[in-house]
Amino acid sequence: MTLSPENLERTVAWLEAELARDPVLAREFGESRAEYFSHRSVASVALDPLAHRRHLEWFLLERFSPGRGGVPLEVLVHDARSGALEADEGEGTREQALAALLSSLASVFEVTGVLPGEGVWVRDLAGGGEYALEEPEASHALAQGDLLVGRLYSVGETLHRMSSAAGVFREERLREAIRRDLERARASRRGSLRLSQADLERMFWSEPAAGAVGDAVARARTALAEGGVPEGLIESVLSELSAAPFEPGSVLPGTQDALGHVLERLAFETSVDLEMARRVLLEAWTVQGAARGAEQGATRSAESAAGSAAGRPRPSSGEVDVEAAMAAFDQGRREGRDLEQLFGELERDLGLDPEGEEEDAEESSVPDFPGAVGAVVEEYLWDLERQGQAEQARRHACLRKLGEFGTSIGVFENLAARDLLVFGSVWLPELGGLRDADEARALLAALESFCAWCDEQQEVPLSREFAQGAASLASSLPRVVQANRLCEPGADLSAGQVFEVAEVAPGSLSLTDARGNLRAARVDPRVSEQLEPGDRLRAELAADGALRLFCCYPPESGRIEPR
Secondary structure (H helix, E strand, O other), X not given: OOOOHHHHHHHHHHHHHHHHHOHHHHHHHHHHHHHHXXXXXXXXXXOOHHHHHHHHHHHHHOOOEOOOOEOHHHHHHHHHOOOOOOEXXXXXXXXXXXXXXXXXXXXEEEEEEEEOOOEEEEEEOOOOOEEEEEOOOHHHOOOOOOEEEEXXXXXXXXXXXXXXXXXXXXXXXXXXXXXXXXXXHHHOOOOOOOOOHHHHHHHHOXXXXXXXXXXXXXXXXXXXXXXXXXXXXXXHHHHHHHHOOOOOOXXXXXXXXXXXXXXXXXXXXXXXXXXXXXXXXXXHHHHHHHHHHHHHHHHHHHHOOOOOHHHOOOOOOOOOOHHHHHHHHHHXXXXXXXXXXXXXXXXXXXXXXXXXXXXXXXXXXXXXOOHHHHHHHHHHHHHHHHOOOHHHHHHHHHHHHHHHHOOOOOOHHHOOHHHHHHHHHHHHHHHOOOOOHHHHHHHHHHHHHHHHHHHHHHOOOOHHHHHHHHHHHHHHHHHHHHHHOOOOOOOOOOOOEEEEEEEEEOOEEEEEOOOOOEEEEEOOHHHHOOOOOOOEEEEEEOOOOEEEEEEEEOHHHHHOOOO
16 A cells, blocks of 8 residues: 555645654754755745745755754654554554655656646656656646656555655756766766755746855855865855855756855865865855846847847847846746746847757867867877778777866867866766776776877967876876776765875774874775875775775876865
8 A cells, every 4th residue: 555645745844743752853944945945035935835845855864964964854853653643543553654765866857758637757856866756636736847846755565656846847958968068077076966955946947146245255264174174265256156156057056156166175175074065165155146147138138128039139249148037037937927928038138049050060170079179089080090090099099088078168279287187086086987007007008198189280279287186197007097996886976075195904994083182993904005194095984993984096187276
């Protein structure tokens, strides 16, 4: 027998009542409101019961309670088990409902099939996986391609049900944009991609409040300082974010953007809680972007009277204001206006001509490569074949990994020594997919040859810059790749903290944390065989010295200078 919707809702109501009776959790729940709804005005949240339910789900299931020392749902269940949990006869026990909540998943799901009167099939666009939903009534309203955004509960052996607060979005261009951004986010990390309910709230129910820039920045500064980040570094990262434009259409900020670079610095230079840092910095960055967009949008509105899309002149190339255009588009979505009309206005505001794009594409003969770096890599491989070196071109095809790494570099001349160092000492260990030491050596040899070719053919002097790190990487990267074969598979590379190896002994390590404290750790002897002092590890160290190892990095990763 599957868990009934009524039983699930009664259990959520019971949990909310228990939460209200717990003074610590009740206070934290109230305080977390501003954190969860940092992109919406307080007034709109107060009028929206579905938003309240999403906030409640996030607080119960995802947010760690400092005061109670655990996730609130687990704390409340532990307290309740001192007595008997109520059972709902004929509809499953409260224990079943609690199990469904504990095993739930928040994500973006695409409807892949509909069985009228019974339910639908959905695919998780972030983490993968197909789920059968028991939704007899909703099946009559849903269609293939719809997006369901929210929390999924397991209500039977193979059946699931969406939360009553989930959102439904039906727009092809939105779906394609979500797919594209999630694929990009998955490519930037090893293991499964998981979205928090707070991510979903910002992505789909965002309402920027541009008047709170100072408060958001102050909260970020305070939180980072309490997390042990030095004052100089705090000001540096806040300045870096302030100078970088925030892209409102980005699904998952913090991957390959300014926020991602900032989190990379914090990961290697501090032991701060990266999830906390991502949350407070994202709030500050978003609010700053909203303030800029509102200011520019107001100027734009004053200069041009509001009118229909058909009456708007197409801007010249020098007049396009991307932030204002996106702000106007988001405002229209919040007002519930027709999406086709909004997309038409957005295309005009950005100076796009959909009817002319096809003609331009037909006239263009420029090869379509994934970014400037990838294009030059392809030219290098083609040049080798042209010179009769087909075998070397085959061996050097591994350089396409450099093209994957450099997708965000729009001008090849901007590829610098720092980028090559990040590629070799961080990106390759995390995302390069190198299987053994021989593959690491082959890639470094190909990279050295590529840099020499760039000196001659592209007039981009990379050889000397690459040589500074190539010699040491040639010995360190191969053994680090061997060590990474023994790391925890599918690890979240934002978890744990970064340690530096101080001493190595068979089956044990002496590690230095970000504050300079020496820590003793137990490891698989096969791992310690591959490591040397100066190497860096992303790991979790338990109180008893047991080490959960997520990724190993060569010593060169510690020499990466801030941008």
